[in-house]
Amino acid sequence: MSRHLAACEKRRAAVAAADAQPGKRVPIVHLLVQDAWEGLYWLHLEMDGTAPLAELDDYLRVIWLECCEHLSEFSVGRRMGRPVGMSRTAAQVFVPGAVLTHTYDFGTSSTTSVRVVSVRQGRPTTRWPIALMARNAPLAATCQECGSPAGYLCTECLYDDDASGELCEAHAKSHPHDEYGDPMPIANSPRTGMCGYSGPADPPY
Incomplete structure (x- = not known):
């Protein structure tokens, strides 16, 4: 680039x-x-x-x-x-x-x-x-439950269950884990899944 x-x-x-x-x-x-x-x-x-x-x-x-x-x-x-x-x-x-x-x-x-x-x-x-x-283009993410493109992240799966934590919209709605809160949107950011990060501010940048 x-x-x-x-x-x-x-x-x-x-x-x-x-x-x-x-x-x-x-x-x-x-x-x-x-x-x-x-x-x-x-x-x-x-x-x-x-x-x-x-x-x-x-x-x-x-x-x-x-x-x-x-x-x-x-x-x-x-x-x-x-x-x-x-x-x-x-x-x-x-x-x-x-x-x-x-x-x-x-x-x-x-x-x-x-x-x-x-x-x-x-x-x-x-x-x-x-x-x-x-x-960079957004990184590809695949739902751990069905293999569809994922747009959400379960941090409980990621940190406690040694899984990717990546979920499609349908499985994010029905996901049972809630110790760390609801699944977070996956953002084009290295902060995704950390602390309380929920995505960037609105553009333009």
């Missing part, structure tokens, strides 16, 4: 249109954001270099993570590495080759790797500090 975005004609046209507008040019950072464990969930983001890391923290909460207003931090290295202040700007932190870790929730943690793909000088393609360029 990094190679595709670098060569994509529609993206090049969007960048050229933005750069043709009046105003100051700023560093624009292309970030690859992935869940730190398997890398199955990923986002390609473009971030205004003058925006603080707090904007990226808010964005990740909205699109991937927010469930119970847990604490979070950026750090250099893996979880519990050297903290990086949220007030620092993207251009100060995301130099070529830089990799940061974002941790959301210090109990049931979601850990995300944030890597710099490239940095360009120009104008943002949107009025927002962060633009979503691409993300």
Whole structure:
């Protein structure tokens, strides 16, 4: 996807249109954001270099993570590495080759790797500090009861019964487990099935 975005004609046209507008040019950072464990969930983001890391923290909460207003931090290295202040700007932190870790929730943690793909000088393609360029397609899920496509997750099955916990709509309605609450919707997020996560905020992102 990094190679595709670098060569994509529609993206090049969007960048050229933005750069043709009046105003100051700023560093624009292309970030690859992935869940730190398997890398199955990923986002390609473009971030205004003058925006603080707090904007990226808010964005990740909205699109991937927010469930119970847990604490979070950026750090250099893996979880519990050297903290990086949220007030620092993207251009100060995301130099070529830089990799940061974002941790959301210090109990049931979601850990995300944030890597710099490239940095360009120009104008943002949107009025927002962060633009979503691409993300992974939703992962395929199969109902553990009937094999149909699944849209719900029983965390009791997942954590206590060593089963996938994935359920179709029909079996989610009739599922007997309730110790962890009703089955949760499966979201395109590494936070699915964790804590009280029930899905992302409404788009646009």
